[in-house]
Amino acid sequence: MYALVDCNNFYASCERVFNPSLLHTPIVVLSNNDGCVVARSQEAKDLGIPMGAPAFQLRELIEKHKVAVFSSNYTLYGDMSHRVMNTLASLTPHIEVYSIDEAFVDLQGLEHTDLTLYGQKVVQTVRRNTGIPVSMGIAPTKVLAKMANRYAKKYPGYKGVCLIDTDEKRIKALQQFPIEDVWGIGRQYSKKLRYHGIQTAYDFSQKSRSWVRRELTVVGERIWSELNAQACIAPEDSAAAKKQICTSRSFGSLLTEFDEIYEAVAHYAASCAVKLRKQKSLAVGMSVFVMTNPFREQDPQYINSRHIRLSIPSNDSSELIALAKQLLSLIYLSGYRYKKAGVVITEITPSTPTQSDLFDPIDRNKRKDLLQAVDRLNDRMGSYKIRIASQGYGRKWKLKNERLSPCYTTRLEDVISIHCDAPV
DNA sequence: TCTGGGGTCCTAGGACCC
DNA sequence: TCTGGGGTCCTAGGACCC
DSSP, X not given: OEEEEEETTHHHHHHHHTOGGGTTSOEEEEOGGGOBEEEEOHHHHHTTOOTTOBGGGGHHHHHHTTOEEEXXXXXXXXXXXXXXXXXXXXXXXXXXXXXXXEEEEEOTTOTTSOHHHHHHHHHHHHHHHHSOOEEEEEESSHHHHHHHHHHHHHOGGGTTEEEOOSHHHHHHHHHTSBGGGSTTOOXXXXXXXXXXXXXXXXXXXXXXXXHHHHHHHHHHHHHHHHHTTOOOSOOOOTTOOOXXXXXXXXXXXXXXXXXXXXXXXXXXXXXXXXXXXXXXXXXXXXXXXXXXXXXXXXXXXXXXXXXXXXXXXXXXXXXXXXXXXXXXXXXXXXXXXXXXXXXXXXXXXXXXXXXXXXXXXXXXXXXXXXXXXXXXXXXHHOTTSSOOGGGOOOTTTOOOXXXXXXXXXXXXXXXXXXXXXXXX
């Protein structure tokens, strides 16, 4: 059996943990740049605020219902996520962290346990240890566990845990489950399935294997098997190294000058380098892209990217920044108002063993020591306290986050201020 | 005025090999 | 008149996830 544990309204719940006066207040958390709604408390969902809605379209609703609005604080959410995952790991045989707010638990070895009671204990303990409410779906396959989790969230009677352990329960659950809510069935697939008269997960599970294979390829066939209680999505190693790394942001305002955009791109390249070093990898391929704001139809539009392969793979911030600058100079055109840029590392190779180059002008061992020292300092003192000068301080491109909460758990100044000032 | 960021997997088709 | 069979690798594009 598998369990899927999912934090309820995760970002909104994180804000609430440190601000208990918001217990019954509708909360929304905005995307980077305070653009769209990316998380909502139950009260905000009840007001009809849709996921992904642009914040500026909701102004009236927000004022009318006194909705608490937050910029996203990924430092806080990341730290809270660690706490939840650590608690889960201490209570269960094996967890696989699937996203910032979700984990699969392999329940092998608990065959003789009452899984509902066990699940409720897990849910209560996570809540007590971290303040974050979670729900748990338990079933024979991952896709069914995802479905069970939906039911656990939807019906308070379940006390946070829904168990699908018989065929009877499975079929009943499938029959009431809209096809587009199935894990792995997105917009295009559900449109296609609806066209063929399939409304529920049950309808889909009743189609023949060959029909599913033909219409939705092997991807759909796997989902079909899992709905029919045949597990075929294997446990994954959540610590696996990434195959692609990307840093991109919209700018806080529209930019026109090369130097302004270069500063942002240098910063994104440095960020990719840090991510590479963290997972002990080297970049082999790199792309840089720029684009104007597609929503501004009155402006001339431009989008372009350029790719390069490194002759010697690297995770050195200076080198990646220099290459990013070259790429940017190939695609930058004056006369446009740029909204967004990004750096993508497309091919990645492990940093050991290394293949050295006889004619390499750089002493890579020396550079490695330097970069390690910089990383250690920045881990202790805060990100990018030590940086390459061309990263600058981003006064022009930096994103908007006007409603940022304090980093209650990670930033010394914030930890002190909450203990001294806040009526905890 | 204002609209996010970061990933994965699969397939088809072209280029190439013997 | 008749023109093989079996592979690999790479890329772009499309689907999905949170």
